Amino acid sequence: xxxxxxxxxxxxxxxxxxxxxxxxxxxxxxxxxLWYKKYPAEGPTFLISISSIKDKNEDGRFTVFLNxxxxxxxxxxxxxxxxxxxxxxxxxxxxxxxNYKLTFGKGTLLTVNP
Amino acid sequence: xxxxxxTPKYLVTQMGNDKSIKCEQNLGHDTMYWYKQDSKKFLxxxxxxxxxxxxxxETVPNRxxxxxxxxxxxxxxxxxxxxxxxxxxxxxxxxxxxxxxxxxxxxxxxxxxxx
Numbered sequence: 051x052x053x054x055x056x057x058x059x060x061x062x063x064x065x066x067x068x069x070x071x072x073x074x075x076x077x078x079x080x081x082x083x084l085w086y087k088k089y090p091a092e093g094p095t096f097l098i099s100i101s102s103i104k105d106k107n108e109d110g111r112f113t114v115f116l117n118x119x120x121x122x123x124x125x126x127x128x129x130x131x132x133x134x135x136x137x138x139x140x141x142x143x144x145x146x147x148x149n150y151k152l153t154f155g156k157g158t159l160l161t162v163n164p
Numbered sequence: 165x166x167x168x169x170x171t172p173k174y175l176v177t178q179m180g181n182d183k184s185i186k187c188e189q190n191l192g193h194d195t196m197y198w199y200k201q202d203s204k205k206f207l208x209x210x211x212x213x214x215x216x217x218x219x220x221x222e223t224v225p226n227r228x229x230x231x232x233x234x235x236x237x238x239x240x241x242x243x244x245x246x247x248x249x250x251x252x253x254x255x256x257x258x259x260x261x262x263x264x265x266x267x268x269x270x271x272x273x274x275x276x277x278x279x
Contacts, residue, residue, distance in 0.1 A: 052206075082265050093168070093254050093270030094207070101265070139207065145265050151197075151220055152268065154207040 053077045054142050056155035064163055069127040071158050073140030076121065080142040084152065085114060085125050088137045097138075098125070101145075130162045167191050168271035170255050176277045177245055184241045185274045187255030195219075196238035197256040197268065198230060207254065213238050242276075250278045 055074045063069045073083075081102040086094035100107040100114045100123065107114050113126045127134055137159050141152040168189045177183055189196060197220070198210040212220035213232040227243040242249060255271040 084267075086270075091272065093256070093272050095270065096267045099265070099267075143265075151209040151212065151222075156205045 052155075053080075054140055054153050054155040056138075056140055056158050058158050059156070060159040060161070062161045062163060063130050065132055066129045069125075069130045069134065069160055069162065071125040071127075071138050071140075071160065073123045073125075073155055074121055075123075075142050077142070077144075077153070078121070079144045080153075082143050082145040083114070083116060083123050084141045084143075085112075086139040086141060086154075088139060088157070094139055127160075130160075132162045132164050135160055135162050168255055168257055168269050170253075170271040170274050172274060173272065174275050174277075176279065178279055179245055179247060181245050182241070182243045183245060183276070184239055185253055185255075185276070187238045187240070187271055189236055189255075189257040189269070189271075191257055191259070191269060193257040193259050193269070194235055195258045195260065195266075196232065196235070197258075198238065198240050199254040199256060199270075201252040201254060201273070203251070211238075211240075245276075245278045247278050250276055252276070 084099040085097040087097045088094040098112050116123045137157040139157045140155040171186045195214045197212045201207045210224050211230040215235045216232045229241045232238045252273045252275050254273045256268040258266040258268045260266050
């Protein structure tokens with residue numbers, strides 16, 4: 051039962067262009083969403099998050115958009131840089147729930163070509 | 165300074181053996197977690213401890229036993245290892261328990277291979 055889905059296993063973009071990574075969720079109890087970035091042989095590192103009371107959150111080159119009615123979020127990276135090449139995980143949680151666990155998607159491998 | 169560290173980084177062992185993975189965090193966090201990333205690449209929560217007390221225990225075989233000697237350490241002991249236990253195990257920590265928006269910081273992972 052995949053409650054968080056990242057349907058694109060990989061994405062390749064040119065340096066300087068926009069990268070758009072997508073994520074869908076099925077659990078309507080989820081109200082807080084996060085993106086983590088993972089380099090090979092390292093653990094995931096937190097990138098950006100968004101609460102369900104917002105539809106957009108921006109941090110430098112990274113912007114996350116949330117469409118609650120569609121149960122869809124996306125991460126935009128602009129401009130993309132070669133150092134952004136990594137696996138990006140979408141995660142979700144019920145912030146008011148009794149157990150504070152994150153549910154992750156399978157990840158999308160982003161490759162930014164120079 | 166490594167915030168969340170795990171040892172060993174790689175572990176290769178035979179079926180039926182017992183092994184432990186250690187995790188330490190120097191962030192002063194109260195809550196620690198174990199995640200498993202299997203061959204299908206999903207990262208799934210296994211356990212969570214807050215200040216040495218178990219607060220999350222997902223459906224994990226009894227062969228897996230977490231132990232938290234203090235709030236900076238959370239070790240994972242696995243008995244009678246099976247082929248299906250092969251995975252990457254990630255430790256994580258967060259400052260607070262009961263706060264679903266609290267950022268989790270991950271260790272580098274331990275790749276366990278059971279032969």
